[in-house]
Amino acid sequence: MYLAIATDGVELQQPERTNELYASYWERLGPDEITKLLAEHDAGELLPDFNHVMVPVATLRRLAAGRVPEGWDDDFAAMLAHAREKGWLSEDGEAVRAHLERER
Incomplete structure (x- = not known):
């Protein structure tokens, strides 16, 4: 899944793909x-390195709602567990770090 950032808003693309998370513009x-x-879209914050975004877990769930297959909650939980192991999840577990990429 990835967070697509554009001048007209922020959207979650490919929410069913829980094996990766990134943000792009x-x-x-x-x-x-x-x-x-x-x-403006309650979609997180740009980190000072300008290469990562901390995305609220609640935002990912909200943007994925109604668009994902059965079993997604378990897959999403596994993604967050992996993020925690890698140090990509905030201490409180409420936000996950996503690499920010510029699409060409």
């Missing part, structure tokens, strides 16, 4: 614009 958005879009 197509336009020539700068850090300030990305930060603003994430905040």
Whole structure:
């Protein structure tokens, strides 16, 4: 799954794919614009390295609702467990780190 960030909003693409998580943007958005879009859509925050986004787990669940197959909750929980093992989950478990990529 990936979080698609664009000037017209933030969408979760391919929510059924729980084996990867990243964020991407197509336009020539700068850090300030990305930060603003994430905040406006309750989709997380850009980290100071400008290469990662902390995405609320609740946001991923909200954006995936009604669009995923049966068993997704278990697959999503496994993804979060893997993220915790790698140090990509916040201490409180409420946000997960996603690499930010510029699409070409």
